[in-house]
Structure formats: structure tokens, C-alpha cells
Amino acid sequence: MSGLVILLMYLAGAVFLAVTDAGLKVATVASAVLLLVCLITGSGFWITLFLPGLTTGVLVFLGQKNLRRSMLSAPLLEWYRKVLPPISATEQEGIDAGTVWWEADLFSGRPDWRKLLSIGKPVLTRREQEFIDGPLDQLCRMVDSWQINHELADLPADVRDFIHKQGFLGMIIPRQYGGLEFSAVAQSEVLTRLFSISSVVANYIVVPNSLGPAELLLKYGTEPQRDFYLPRLACGEEVPCFALTSTVAGSDATSITDTGIVCKGTWQGEDIIGMRLTFDKRYITLAPVATLVGLAFRLHDPERLLGDAEDLGISCALLPAATPGIEKGSRHFPIGDPFLNGPVRGQDIFVPLDFIIGGSAMAGKGWRMLVNCLSAGRAISLPSISNCLAKRSLAGSSAYARLRRQFGHPLAQFEGIQQPLARIAGLGYIINAARLHTAQAVATGSKPSVPSSILKYHCTEMARQIGLDTMDIHGGKAIMKGPRNYLASAYESMPVAITVEGANIMTRSLMIFGQGAIRCHPFVLQEMEIARETVTGDTIVRFDQVLFAHVHFALRNAALALLHGLTGSRFANVRIESPVNGFYRQFSRLSAAFALVSDTAMLCLQGSLKRREMLSGRLGDLLSMLYLGSMVMKHYEDEGCPPEDLPLLEWSCGYLLYRYQQAMHEILINFPIRPFAWVLRLLVFPLGMRYVLPRDALDRHLAELVSRDSATRRRLVDGIYLVPAKTNPMGFLEETFQRAEAAESLEKRLKDARKQGRLAGLSGMEQIGAAREAGILNQAEADQLTDFRVRVSEIISVDEFPYDAFARAGNRAPPFS
Template identity: 40%
Template sequence: MFSLLMNWMRDARILPQISATERQALEAGDVWIDGEFFGGNPDFDRMLKENYHRLPADEQAFLDGPVETLLKMVDTHALSRTRRLPQAAFDFMAENGFFGLQIPTEYGGRPMSTLGKSCVMAKITPHSGILSSLVVIPNSLGAAELLCEYGTPEQKQHYLPKLANGEYVPCFGLTEPTAGSDAASIKAEGIVFRDTDGDIKFRLNFRKRYITLAPVANLISLACRLHDPDNLLDKGEDVGITVLLIEKGTPGLHIGDHHEPIGDVFANGPIVGRDVVVPATDILGGLEYAGQGWKMLMESLAGGRMVSLPATALSTMQLATAAAGAYSMVRTQFGIPVGRMEGVESKIGHMAAMTYMFEGARIFGCSALDRGIQPPVASAIMKAYATETAREVGTHAMDVMAGAGVMQGPNNVIGRNYCSAPVAITVEGANIMTRTLMIFGQGATRCHPHAYQVVQAVENNDTGKFRKHLLGWIGQFLLGMLMTVLRGLTRGHFTVNMPTDVAPETRTYYRRLGWAASRFGLLTNLAMFLLGGKLKARGNLTGRYADAVAWQYLAFSALRRFEADGRLREDLPLLHYSCRYALARTQQAFEGIYENFGGPLGLLLRTFGRLGLGLNPLTRFPDDDATRAAAHTMQTWNDQYRRLCGDSYLPDDPQRGFGRLMQAFRLTSEAEPVRAKIRTAQRAGRLGRGAPETLAQQAQERLVITSAEAALLVAAQQACLAAIEVDVFTPEEFYGEQAPAGLTATGDGGLEKHADQPPLAATGS
């Protein structure tokens, strides 16, 4: 019976059809906590035992030392105009190991943990796109990672020391005009032939584009498809995708031209090859790895999705939130800081909570990689949702900072990152594809406790394995139906496997997550049973499934962070907001699935099911009180604000840019108790009406405040007025006829040149 059923399922294509490249992608990496959500019954105790690392002392010292020094060396506004990194900065990077963060010490590298690399990338990225690309590519998508894993001893000895010291600048040649998100369809071709000298060689023809660092690189990891018409490699005519190492200067290779990325410009450009001939020894890993390039690509791209891109996204979230939170208290309108207006609070509260949640997810994911776990589904979630949320947070910051965000110049602290948001969203698989194809498509098959085993059994005609896992799948499906009904009726009370030791204030979120997971597991089974091979064509539906599992994963990451941080009570507003928001987005995804499932079951889901979802939701979006509490965590200069900024680079120059804003924020926060004294005196009739700053002298004379407090209030007001100024350029400076000399507003509204100001520090209005 099982044999007949297995044959029918294969012939009728009931199960998803998996190509050879899809199988390699599925089998690359590991199932992690994402499998708990697809299984429908998460074991929270086991999930909470998963590692959540902290940086070791030497890596923290690297962040506090060389990284800080490097960022102080580079004038970002000057760099945006010249688009060339000063040689001194490049030399400093080479001497201090910035290019060798994943190269072993025996080859001259300075190896760091995955979390350490992520933190370095996160600190550098918001400061400069040029610096960021020079750190991210060599330490994630360059040749070093693949050489360490697959390189021959000779290749390691030759390339790794020169990569570590900056002699080789790498780039990864993958994307083509007809192969972007669909990397398996690359057209770059290599023809295997035997040269007149008797050696096996490859004749390459290719046209790559969007290649980061290509204009300045001298070592290319090139992905191409090898064809061997004479079977010289003994692997058939179609050898498959292969990675080759090609050096600049090889005849027929054209490299050095630029694209111009949106926002903060960095080195990016095309690579073209016409009849480029290279020896077979240029295969990364040697001849035995001919045709193994797809596996290498999957592993390399997965690293970028969990490490470099989440670091980039999180760092821009932190910067935008820190800047907008500070600016909202520095800028006053209608006699109060704009941050006390509810519309502004709603933006900042959301920004603060999203930053808190995604920082937890970043550290959690990097900790898994450091443990040797490679979770492709969780990595895809982080890539897509971190970069999308960073764009949203950047937009909120622009709304809060208004003119200070849109007027460009050295004092605009968020504009460049806002403009650059589409870059992270586009690279390594556009987010549309990641959301609608990768997360649920790969997760439903690989992370499900039985699905992939059933698919393998059908493909291999293994009746015994088929029987075992099909019966297991049916049992899991029936139990899932029962648990979904019970947890719906009880709202998860008494029916979810609750963790044994978590903060009491957070137990409600575990209960709701367990309830949500059972519904998600059931809906996953229904999709695989009833839609099967049609799922690939139902991108909108699979995108909603991706939303459901992604927001569950992110909510748990926030909970994991709260436990790892020691259950800090001052962070509870951020945890409450982020978990409520994530669960509300999960609820929203379920509603979309019910409304669009299709077929006879879809009718039931759209009617009775949708009614039940509305009457018995997981949760509602955060209310105004929750939003206000979350916003306040980033609106006072204190230990919590500095801690939540993490290892972000906060310049200390009080005359310019972020440093000027932080100076004003610190002073106005310190002056708030002084204002409170004046307001109390006003209510008691001891002082007249007016803003506290205008009453400083009178308050001092009437002994409401001390002279030191009056001086602090005046200093805070002056700092705040300076911090809201935007950059002004003369016609000569604006049209590039001379470098900005620095302008500042004088008391009478005129403009006065200041010779003692540093170059490029243009301020004023």
C-alpha cells in the first residue's frame, strides 16, 4: 500500500519538486530553533539554552581601540566628496588586521568570532560606506573564507598572507545581467581545453556587474559554469558551477570601472572577461572542487545574510534611533521638546523597540554561527527583515529630524544612511525573493520534522523510510490540529509547554508564541498537503507564511536577549513593545493566509476561520502607553541610553555632527531637574509664566536655583540651538570650486567666517 501511495505522490507531483541546485541549497546548513516553529510545538527550555554570546575581552578592546582610531582618522564628508580612502587609513587597516578577521594567525590574520566580526562591521558601516565595504567584503564575501575552508595548502600559503596584509584586495564575481537573485542561472562560461604545452586550462568569457570592491580589487573569486567537451576533468561535459581565483592583469580581463551606488558611495563596478585563459590550478580548492561552486556560494551567501547585512541594518537602526531620540529632546516647538508630542513619541518608541529586538536577534544568530551552526532559514529572515526594518526606522528618523535630516553636509548624521537603505535590501537576493521564495520554501521542506525525509524517500524509492516519516507526519498533523483547537480555546493557558525559569512579566509572550506556533505548524502542513508543488507559484501566500515565522523568531530573540541581559527592568518597555508588535504582525500574517489560501478549505478559512481570528487574536498592536514608555528609553542621556547604543561610534567632537548633537543632548538632560525646579516655582506663584530658559536669571535671584544651575540651563540652551543648525555653503563651495571653509550663524543672522574652525565643518543657517 505504501509503495503504491509513494508512486502516486511522485507521479502526481504532490510534493514540491526539488532541482539539483535547490537540493544543494536545502542540504547546506543546519536546522536551528526555526525548526521548533515549523514543528508547531516549541520547546522553550531547549531554545533558551541556545548560546547568546558576549564579546571576549580582546575583541572588545579591538572595538574600543583600533576601530575607534580608524573612525576618527576618516572625515566622512571629505570622503563623500573625494570617494578615495586616504592611504594612511588603508595602511592603518592593514597594519591592525582589519582585512584578516577570519584568517588564521599562522597566515598573518587576526581571527575574531563571528559576533566580533559582526560588531566591527556594525560600528564601521554607519560612519562610511567606503570603509564598510573594505571590511565587509574581505571578511565575509571575499576569497579568504572559502580559501580557509576549501583552499589547497599552496593556495592558502600564497593568498592568505597577502589578503591579511591588504596586498590583495578581493571581490566576489557572481551577479550578472541575467543572474541576480537566481544565482544558479549564471551564464559566465569556462571551456576546458588542453593547451599546446599539455596543461589543462580554461577559456573564460563573462560579464559581471554590481560587484562590490571590483574597481579597487586585484583578486577575483569568479563564479562560472564549466563545460568540458572532451571530458578532460573526468566529470562529464557539464562540470557545473565552479569558483576560480583570477588576479588583476590577466590578459582579457577588464576591471576598474565604476557603478555609482545610491546613497553613501562605495567601490562597486562591473568585471568583463573576453577569452581569459587561466590554468586549472586556479580552481579554488583544486581540481577536486570543479563543479562544487554552488555549495561554496550557498555557504558564503548564508554568512552574509546572518553576519554582514544584519550588522549593517542594525548599526543604521542604532544610529537613527540614537540620533532621533536625542534630537527630539534638543529641538523644541510650541514651548516643549518635540519628543514629548505623541506623534513623535510613536516614531521613537517604535524605533527603540525594533532596535532592541533586532540587536537581540543579531547577537543570537551570530552566537549560533560561533557554535558551528549554519541556519539558512534564520539567516534569510535576518537579511530580509532586518534590512526592511532598518529602512522603516530610517524613515521614522527622517520624519523626526525633518530639516536636520534632509539638508546634507557634515552635520547631517542620518542622511547618508537613509539614502543607502536600498543597497542592503537589494544585495544577496532581493528581499522580495527572500521573503516569497526562500524563507518558507526552504523552511517548510527542511525545517519540518518529516517533510524532507518523505521527499527523499519518494525520490529514492525507499518504502521503509517513506512509511516511517509519512506516518510520523500524519501523527504530527493530527496532534497539531488538536493542539491548535485547544490552545485557541484556552488562549494557550495550560496547553503550551511553558519554560521553567523566565521573568514573570514575560511569561505571557511564551504562552502566545506557543499558541501561534501550533497554528503555524498546522497551516504549514495544510499548505504542503493541499498545495504541494504549487507553492512556488504562490509567492504572496508564501510571503505571508514567511512573515508569520519571521516575527515569531524575532519575538523569541527579544525574549532571549532579555534573559541574557539579566532581566533588566528598565528594558521591559522595549521588550513589551517588541513582543506585542511581533505577535501582532504574526496575527496579521495569519489573517492574510486565511483570506488567500484558496480552494474549498480557503472558503472555510475566509469565513469561519477569519471570524475566529478576529474574535480571538494573539494580541493587539502596542497602545499609546506602551509606545510612550518605549520612547522614553531613548530620550534621556543616561546609562541605559548609552548601553542601548551598544558599540555604536558616538564621536566626541562637541562642535560638529553627532558629537555636537550628543553634547546638546547630554546638557539638556542634565538641565531637566533645573527646569523642574523652575516649573514647581511657577506653579507656586514664585515665578511668572514663560519657558524655564528665559527665567534662569530671575530664578537664581529668587533662590529657586543656584548660580551653577542657572549656568547649566543657559549652556544647555546654547548647545541645543547650535545642534539644530544645518550646513550652509557659499556658491563656490556648493559648486565645488573650493573646499567648504566653515560657516556659522552670527547673533544678528549674518554669516561670519571662522578661521579657527576645521575644514569641512560648515555650519549655520
Template identity: 40%
Template structure:
């Protein structure tokens, strides 16, 4: 019976059909906390036992020292206008080891943890994209990482010390006009041949685009498909995707032209090669690793997607949180801080809470990578959802800043982040592809306790293995239905919750309930839709939403526990978890409404009714957004802690510095301000003027003393300075169009 069933499944293509490149991606990395949700039975004691890392003293000193020095040594507006990094910045980056974070100390590197690398990237990228990418690219997928893991000893000895010193500026060439996420479509070709002197060489022809650092790189790692018509390597004619190094100056290799990325400019451009000849020793790992390039990339990206892009996104969100909280207090309208208006409070509270949540998920995920776990599904979730949420939060912050966010110039704090937000959405797998194809497609097969074993058994016609795992799957599915129904009826009352803060126990119960439902829905999708899931991107995207928001909610809860259950952070935790569970609820309803096949009628009627009648989550109430906003609307120890590792320039030379100075002074004088406002309401002082404007009269009336009045005047002056925007003369503002069509900007810009 099982043999016949297996043959029917093969013929009917019930299970997903997996290509070679998909298989390498599928089998790369590790199952982590994502397995808790695909199994439908979340073990929160096990989740909370997972480590939540901290920076070492050496790493924190580097962030507080060289990182701050680096960001203080250039004017980011000048870099934005000129699109050039100053020479002294290049030299500082090389001298201080900013290109060596991945490289072991024995080769001259700093050998920082994944968490430290992510934290540094978050700080740099949020401040300036050009300098950020100059550091990010050498410390992410590319020559250093691939040589470290797969290189020959000779390659490690030669390249790693030079990469650590910045003698080599690397870039990685993958994307082509017809190939990006679809690696099987790579056209870049390497033809294996034996040269006249008897050595094996590759003749490369390629055209790459969107390659960050390409214009300034002197060492390219190229992904190409190697062909070996004479079988010189003994691997057949089609060897497969291979990673090959090309040095600047190699005949036939051309680079130096630029693309012009939207928003904050950074070095990016094409790579072209016509009959470029390199020795076979330029293959990373040598001839042995020819054809292993895609596996190498997938293995490193399994954890690598957790690092650079989530770092930039979370860093930008944390800047938006810190700055929006400050601006909402400093900026006044109608006699009050705009942050005390309910519409503004709603935005500020959301920004504060979701940035708190993402930071927790970032630290949790990076710690997993540091502990040897390479979780491709969670990494994809982090890449796709942190970049998208960050884009939303920056847009919300722009709403609060309003005209101060729109008017460009040296004082603009958010404008470049706002314009640059789409960049991270498109790279390392565009978010649309990641959400609708990768997360659930990979997770449902890889993270499920039985699915991958069944797929392997069917592919290999292994009847005993098929019988064992199919029966196990059926039993698992039936148990999951009863579990999900029990949690539905009791709203998760019987979910096992370990020793956590009493205020957060309810969120664990609801996450356990939602995990049970997610597990059953996963089984239903695989049974009822099966091999057609690849084409059902809208549906699988909703599954990805449900999974992602559960993982992000866990990020907030894990952070709260790891940081000692700080009561003052509870408004952020409550808002983040309620918001996340509301997104999970919306995803579940969407799945029910769009589930076709034999179960479709039941899902679209009874399933939708039950989901809406007994929701797993709802959006935070208005009062909670007020409390979440207040967390970052008062300068003090909590604000400084939440803004730690965000670059905060001095008060004299930037819009950020002036805003923070005003925020500190306004916070310090709030009590004096309130006393005068109360006196105005009781008609002891005239109504209409701002309290600081009648501080001297308040001294005469005995409301404040002379020192308090001076502080109010200082705070008021700082407030006015902070909300100013830049203005330019016509000569400063207009650009000159050169005869060759180029543009020359006059750089004498000052507010």
C-alpha cells in the same frame, strides 16, 4: 497501497519539484530554532539553553581601539563628496588587520568570532559605507572564506597571509545581467583545455555587474560554469558552477569602471573577461572542487547571511535609536521638547524597541554560527527582515529630525543612511525573493520533521521510508490540530514555559500558541497546495512574515534573559514583543484570507473569524510607546549601554558630537529647567521665554543658583548649536561640469 500513492504523488507533482541548484541550497546548513516553529511545538527551555555570546576582551579592545581610531581619522562628508577613501585610511585598514578577521592566526589573521565580526561591521557600516564595505567584503563570502574552508594547503599557504596583510584586495563576482538569485542562469563560462605545455587551463569569458570593491580589487573570485568537452577532469562535459581566482593584470581581464550606488557611495563596478586564461590550480580547492562552487556558496551563505547585511542594518537602526532619542529631547517646539509630543513619542518608542529586538536577534544568531550551526532559514529571515525594518526605522527617524534630516552637509546625521537603505534590500538575494520564495520554501521542506524525508522517499521510490514518514507526518498533523486548538481556546495557558522573568511569561505562552498554529498551517499548505507553493509567492510571503516575527520576538526575549532581566529595559521588551505578535496576527489573517483549494471556503470564513475574534497579538498601546521612548530620552548609564559599540564622535567636529553634547547637558540640567518652568506656571517668573533665557531672573528670584544658571546657559547654547544645519556659499554649493561630462566638486565645505 503506499506504492500506488507514491506513484500518484510523483505523477501529480504533489510535492515540490527540486532542481539541482535548489537541492544544494536546501541541503546546506543546519536546522536551528526555526525547527521549533515548523514542528508546531516550541520547546522554550531548549531555546533558552542555546548560548548567547559575548565579545572576548581582545575583541572588545579592538572595537574600542582601532575601530574608533579608524572612524575618527577621516571626514565622512569628504568621502561622500569625493567618493574616495584616503590613502592613509587604506593603509591603516591593512596594517591593523581589518581585512583578516576570518583568517586563522597561524596565517597572520586576527581570527575573530562571528559575533565580533558582525559587531565591527555594524559599527563601521553605519558610519560610512565606503570604509564599511572595504572591511565587509574581505571578511564575508569571497577568497578568504572559501580558501579557509575549501582551499588546497598550497592555496592557504600562499593566499591567506597576503589576504590578511591586505596585499590582496578581494571581490566576489557572481551577479550578471541575466543571473543573480537564479544561479542556474549564469552565463560566465570556463572552458577546460590542455595547453601546449601539457597543463590544464581554463579559458574564461564573463560579464559581471554590481560587484562591490571590483574597481579596486586585485584578486577576483569568479563564479562561472565550467565546460569540459574533452572530459579532462573526468567529470563529464558540464562540470557545473565553479569558483575561480583571477589576478589583476591577467590578459583579457578588465576592471576599474564604477557603478554609482544610491546614497552613501562605495566602490562598486563591473568585471569583464574576454578569453582570460588561468591555470586549473586557480580553482578554489583545485580540480577536485571543480563543479562544487554552488554547494560551497550555499554552505557559507547558510550562516553568512546572518553576518554582514544584518550587521549593517542593525547598526543603522541602533544609530537611529540613539540619535533620535537625543534629538527629540534637544529640539524644542511650543516650549517643550518635541519628544514629549505624542506623535513623536510614538516614533521614538518604536525605533528604540525594535532596534533593541533586532540587536538581540543579531547576537543570538551570530552566537549560533560561532557554535557551528549554519541556519539558512534563520539567516535569510535576519537578512530580509532586519534590512527592511531598519529602512522603516530610519524613515521614522527622518520624520523626527524633519528639516535637520533633509538638509545635507557635514552636520547631517541620518541623510546618507536614509538614502542608502535600499542598497541592503537588494543584495545577497533581493528581499522580495527572500521573503516570497526562499524562507518558507526552504523552511517548509528542510525544517519540517517529516517533509524532506517524504520528498527523498518519493524521489528514490523508497516505499518503506515513504510509508514510515508519511504515517508519521499524518500523526504529527493530527496531534498538531489538537494542540493548536487547545492553545487557541486557552490563549496558550498550557504552553510549557521555563524559568523566565514573570513579566515576560505571557509572551512565551503566546509564541507557543502561534507556533502551534504555524505548524498546522504549514502542513495544510504542503498538503493542499504542495508543488504549486513555488508560484504562490504572496501566500508564502505571509508565512515568512509569521515565522520571521516569531523569531525576532524570541531575539528580544533571549536578550532580556541574557542581560540579567534589567527592569529598566522592560518597556522595550514589552513593546517589541507586542509589536512582533501583532505582525504575526496580521500574517495569519492574511494566510486565511488567501488560502485557496478545497479548504479555501472554510479558511476565508470561519478561519478568519476565529483568528480575529481571538487574536494572538495586538499593537502596543499608546502608553507603552511613551515608556519605550523615555528609555532613550534620558542620558545616563542605560542610554550608554544601549548605545554601546555605536561610534560617537567628539563634540567639536561633527553633527553627532554636537547633538550628544547638547543631550548630555540638557539631561543634566533638566531639573533646573523644570523648576523655572514651574515658576513660570505659578507666575513667579514671566511666561513665554524658554527657561534658559530667563535663568538670570530665576537666580534673583531664588529659583536656581548662579552655577545652575550657568549650566542652563551652556545647555541652551549647545542646544542651539546642535539643531543648526549646514549652509554653503554659491561657490561651495555648485559643481563644475567638465567638458567630458564629468563633475568636479569644490570640497571647501564647512558649516
């Protein structure tokens, strides 16, 4: 028996034992048998000595638990305690925020697809659907976004009153307090449609229903606080804002410089222990019109009136806007739409400790409150904005490309247009799937902090690309502002979504993998918790158990990555039957590769990984592509696997697999410890990088699919406001698009007649009149085609204004100083 055969047997056996989760005893016996075979045959001496022999010896040693713990686990625990990076209380609260959901399966290397598919399909209750069909539709009809954005820079009084009366500000508030008590799915659907009419209106509604006073009161408020404020918030009697961002801290909210000093003072004629607040906040949405100010600040107790601690930490309080000393009312001027946003300031404002949300017992616990609420809220608001932009962009671009003609052909027939049009459809499908099913997770009680970060970053970045593609397709039509322009404000406002609720650079570089690696990994959090305990015999035993479970986990993932890489994932057991099983197998392979590379990065770089933001960002990209791909497949299954949507699924999954591959490639070429990078590349890409972007043929097919009134297109644009109205040019465009097929058949008759010389020398409306007289068209058809051409002419037109229309006397900003 040759040494090469023994080597192959050894490798195949090792992979088989790792993949099948064989225990230590089975592995020891298998290695000993191979060693015995080598000794009996007497061949391949060096391989016999250094592979089966060494492996058998190591496995026998590991099987002696007491010896292993004293000679291996105890020293490793001491080493781990030394290299474990310190984690502040604030960081720990961020790690502990929210709950773990599907992302934990992706970290496992062996995701349970049956568990994902068993999660309920997102649905609306009858009451929620009636609200969407009733008050929401009525609000959409009331809104004139051009008037709001360019004439009033504010909400009209009737719109504001309607919002309050119909309870739009109380979607998250339980019905017992007068709220609507909508599910997260319903909230997302409402916000998607609201953003399709006006971001100013939507932002007025989204802030009270996301991270703000209502949610903080529901989770942490005292009973008297809830009883007093929640009914007033639900009906709009109180308009809230939440003042978090300081002028210095920015995205580093834990470094806020706003302070509260516990002291004695007089409040409404009584001597009490209260707090004196000084703050300077900016970028606060609804601050100019808020009647109730939520405030985050750092609370100090220099006189130790509340206990032994001087620095109590970040706290959250509710202040009536009429409290003497609060300065508000001035506005910032956001890029894009002029939604209500401005500063809030206060100097030495004395208020009772009862103003703290949850009372004095919650003093210093504000950061935990914020991050727990943020983990759910970020999964709703910004994905809904991105979803709206994607749907509007597809509706507008596909219709415009069908109706607008250049060089005698519709734009939709040019490959240069088909490629971005397909990209809009594919990215929009990803955004909608991720948005919808993550909202369903929130609706069923999860607080998915890592997925909310994934959605915040990737949905807004995909929406940014969609916005660019949409502008390119529309050309000059899109860059001239006016009531006819249905794209400009959303395009201009995109940087707002990129920046708010944690700037995208920070979210990708620090949060997605930084939080996910600890919360979602099956062993890392346990190892960290044990390492922080006092070392005892029991500590070593528990660390030993977790450590070797982790080692087995890493070896299994290495074997899975190699096996599936060599076999094209053909043997990946996804344990489901689906028409798209191939994609489940591919994502299973990449899940194992992700777990392997993550473990290697954490082992090699230890605490420095936190500072290697480029590498951490790419590791986050791997997790994100796996998560987004999972949501796409879940969405396709929940829709009933419609065959006509298969090109969408293929495009979306192909795009995500390619993006994963590129992120992995960039990790490996930049991994600082090169020998590990070489081994990882061999395990992850044993046959090279095989994934490619969607092919041109798929782009063409997808563009053709959405350029007509197909069931696929209807599903993609469902959920936005497309009712034709004078104030809704998108609705007029969609109505004209629906008439395109019938009009094109009439145009074909005219074209055939021209070829026959029957309409020679005529053009425009003259053709239609001559065709009617010649019997080519009857009167109804002539009227139909005339109306269609007038409509198209209106659609491709842009607005024009008097020369002095843009002068705004008296609105000069103060000079820079």
C-alpha cells in the same frame, strides 16, 4: 445520554489523545470504549454510527500494518512520486546548504524553550574587546565621513593603511595565517560600530570578511592556495572582490552567462590544460581597487578533457587582478554613500585549472560552495548594518526629541512624536536580539541558512521603517545635507541593504519558507528522499513509518492549535519558569498553528506552492515572526530579565504576535481551496483574532523611557560610536543630551522667575545674565546654561554652502546610448 454529550466527549477525547501523543493502540481502545458506552446507553444513534463507530473501524484498520502498507501506504507513495515537483541539482544544493538550528523547533509545533535558553550567552573574548577598545576606536577617530563621501569619494590613504596594518581585512582568517580569527559575534560588533561612522569604510572591510575569497579558501581551498593567499589577504597585501552578479542573471545567480571553456593553452611558457574565461560582471564591491578577483562562472568541457561531462556547472576561481585581459577600475555610483563598487570584465582569458578554488577537483561545485558560505555570511553583515541604523536612529531621535522644542515643549512630549519614537525603540530591540543571537549560533558552529534569510529580509525592512520614522522626527534638520547631518547618508543608502545578497522580494517570496519547509520540517525531507528511491518492500515500510508519524504530527498540531486558541494558551506547557511565561505560551500556540497551516498548504497545493509566491511569502512571515519573537525572549533572558526593559519586551512581542496574526489572516482569506481555509480558521482562530498592536499607553511609556538617560536607553544604543568630535555630530548630540537633565532644572528656575515677574520682557541670553545678577543662578550655573543653549542652537542648525559649491566640472557621465 444525549447526542450532544457524546459529541463533546468524542471531541474532547480526540483533542486529549492528540495533545498527549497517545499511540494508535490507546486511541483505538478509547474509541472502542466510547462506542461501547453509546451502544449500551442506546442514545445518539447517528453519532454512535458515524463518529465512534467509524473512528474505531479506521483505527483498527490502521493497526494492521501489513494491510495498511499494501492498501494505503503503497498507493500513497505512488501518488506522491507523481506529484512531487522536480528539484534541480542547483535547487537541491540550495536546500542542503547550511545547517538547521532553532527554526526546526518552530516547525515542530512544540518548541523546546529550555533548549533555546540553554544556548550560551553571546560574549566577546578579552582579545576581541581589546581590539574594539583599541584599533577600532582609533579608526573611528580617524574617519571624517563628510570628507570621504562628498570630497574624496574614496578612503584617505592613512585610513586605508591603518585598516591593512591592523588586520581589519582578516577578521575571519585564522591566526595561523596572520588573521584576527574573530568570532561571528565579534565581527558583528565591529561592523555595527564601523557602519556608525562611515558605510564606505565599513564596506571596504565587510566584503573581505563575508562571502569572498578568504571564506571560500578556508572552506574549500587547497593547502597551497591557503598558504599563499590567506596571509596576504589578512594583512591587506591583497584586496579581494568577488564577482558573482552578471549583467543578465541578477538575483538569479544560477543563470550566470559568464563562461569558462576547458582547453589546452600556454601559460608562462608551458603547454597545459587550462580554461578560457569570458565574463561581464557588475555591482562588484571593491572591484575598482581589488588586486584579487574571485570569479563565479559556468565551466564547460566540450572536448571532454576532464571527464565525460560537457557542462560541469558553476565554478569559482581566483584571478590576480593583474592577469592580462581583466578590465576593472571604473566605478558605479551607488545611491547614498559612494562605496567602492564597479564592473569587472574579461574576454578569452586563459588561466590554469589550478586557479579554481580547491583545484580542478572542485570544478563545477561552485554553487554549493557559494550557498554554504552565504548561509553564514548573510547572518552577519546585513543584520549588523540594520542594527547600526537602528541604534543610531534611536540615539539621534531620542536626543533630538528631548532637546528640540516646539510650541514651548520638547518634541518628546508630543504623542505624534512618541509613537514613531517607541516604534524605533521596539524595532531596534528586535533587530539587535535577532542579530546577536543568530551571530552566536554561527559562532558556535551552526550555518543557519533559513534564519540568515529571515534576518536579511526582516532586519533590513525594519531598518527601512526606522529610517522613515527618524526622518519624520527630525523634520527639516534631516533633509539638509552637510557635516552636521548625521542621518542623510544612512537613509539614502537603505535601498542598497534591501537589494544586495538577494533582493528582499526574492528572499521573502522564495527563500524563507521555500527552503525552510523542506529543511526544517521533521518529515518532509525524509518523505521526499524516500519517494525518489526505487520502490521496494523496504521503501514502502520506511515511507509508511514516516507518513504515519507525519499524520500523527499534523493531528497533534491541529489539537494544540485548537486547545490553546480556546484557552488563551493557559495550558501550554513551556517547561520553564520566567517572568514572561505568557509570551512563551503564546508563541508555542502559534508554532503549532504554523505547523498545521504549513502542512495543509503543502498537502493541498503540492508542487504549485513553489509558484504561489504571495502565499509562500506569507508562510515565511509566520516562521519569521516566530523566530524573531524567540530571539527577543532569549535576549531578555540573557540580559537578566531587567524589569525596566519589560516595556520593550512587551512592545516587541506584541508587535510580532500581531504581525503573525495578520499574515495568517491573509493566508486564510486567500487560500485557494476554501473548505480547508474554513476549517483552518476554526482551528487557528476559534475565538477570533485577539492580538492587537501595542497600545498607546505602552507607546507613551516606551518613548518616555528612551527620552531620558535610562539604563534601557543605554543598552539600546550601546555599540555605536558616540564619542564627541568635530567629525562626529552624533557624538556632540549625545554629549549635549547627557547634560539636558541638569540644564532643564536651571530652565525651570528661569520659568518660575518669569511667572513671578522677575525676568519680564527678557529672552534668550539676556535672561541668563539677568538671572545671574538677580541671584537666581550663580556664575557656574549661568555658564552651564549658556553653554547648553549654544549647543542646542548648534544641534538644530543646518549647513549652508557657497552658491557654486555643488558644481563638479569634468565629472559628467557618458551620454545614454
